[in-house]
Amino acid sequence: MTANHIATDAPPITISVQELTQFCDDYLSAGAFKDYAPNGLQVDGGRAVQRIITGVTACEALIDAAIAANADTIMVHHGYFWKGEPAPITGMKGRRIRKLMQHGISMIGYHLPLDAHPVVGNNAKLAEMLDMNITGALYPSESHPVGNISTCIPQNADSLIAQITKALGRTPLHISANYAHVNSNAITKGNDKLIERVGICTGGAQDMIEQAAVMGCDAFISGEISERTTHIARELGIDYFACGHHATERGGIQALGDIIAQQFGLPVTFIDIDNPA
Template identity: 55%
Template sequence: MVELNQLLAWCNSTLNVKAFKDYCPNGLQIEGSHTVHKIVTAVTASQEAIDAAIAANADVLMVHHGYFWKGEPAPLTGMKGQRIKKLLLHNISLIAYHLPLDAHVTLGNNAALADLLDIKITGPLDPAESQPIGNVGELATPMTVDAFISHLAARLQRTPLHLAATDSSQTATIQKVGFCTGAAQDFLDKAAALGCDAYISGEVSERTYHEAKELGIHYFACGHHATERGGIRRLGQALAQQFNLEVIFMDFNNPV
């Protein structure tokens, strides 16, 4: 058991929350029980995740994607209202960490993705940022495009969407890779400027197809959910060890 405030203090300090300007509040979003015995973690605070936390008799649902995003309607009605009502009725706290969980050098989404894909991180994607979100790294051995696609599919359990650098570049080799999990397709130009052979993120836009060809860099859209499972799982594991808590990671299938 740990006090909720003690749990939050450790997370906020470890993830250096105050250093980030984010699109949503990081940390406690909905307050439930003041004591924590069990935590359920998930990528997103969906109804499915809430129901799983209730079924598990958890005191906390901890996620990467929580609520109260910049620009979203404030009223607690409809789907949002129903979700929050269930959390309050079952005295479950909702805790969310967005950009701080992307960026952390060991617990973060990008660090976890690099380990999963056997990419050795060599630096930040944007050296000018005070808290870099994405990274650049290298594969131990260069791979052909086809081999890299197979590698991504095997490790992430889904086939990535590949946008080729040119119309005839399928046999090119890939070694230097830029990456940023989630919806960071618009950082493609940063990876190209650093001389990367390829760039990985979760989502794709119509414009990304043209940018990859014109910038001469391969782009792999590997899924927002698939690229961001690692951070929240690692954070949960760290909390289990730090506070001797039961922490259950729930990985709900999401094709996006």
């Protein structure tokens, strides 16, 4: 009998969706977070867990990919049931949940616990991907530190742009802190400012740039940018790098998937639904 036969004949590894959720709840200390959406099991597809798909957002394209892969469980960073959204399960929301239910697919979501975790969190993974050393938190707290402050080899903005582009596969939008000086010709070597101390908070954390300035960071890295962010960066003298909400939040769910694959021996596959925002 070949190894192939043994693998085919062996009963597949199966755990309950409750067991999987309990493990993740404990690992991420999910119960300790006040969040904008429920963390953990959001849709119970009613089947045992044998094949898991992970992704950033539980959009319809990810559900279609999970169906095509014959998966029974989807795990994401952005799930459903956000605070303030209409409760009825109709329209786009209805279509997504109906598809999950009809195909017996469970959906598990972790939001803030998956941003903040010191090992698999989005913020920790982004610092790691950029070869930076985490030295503290953007908002220090014993129970709930938010974001991180990291140090890198002193480099100018162009060099950091190149590093981010290589790590994330897309070029960040950079707002230089030296705008006013460049305009008045007061400083001719504006782009030679060295960046060493960097605030990091993934996703839609652009307004934390003010806290990064308070904490003495040379630059701040997040996902999104607002119109006001440009002026804040210029006036507070801190470089800003908008690297994409989606692009900066791919690390956490993939790292959690690796932990689950290790713990339970289940196949876990990350599917990247392209998103330029």
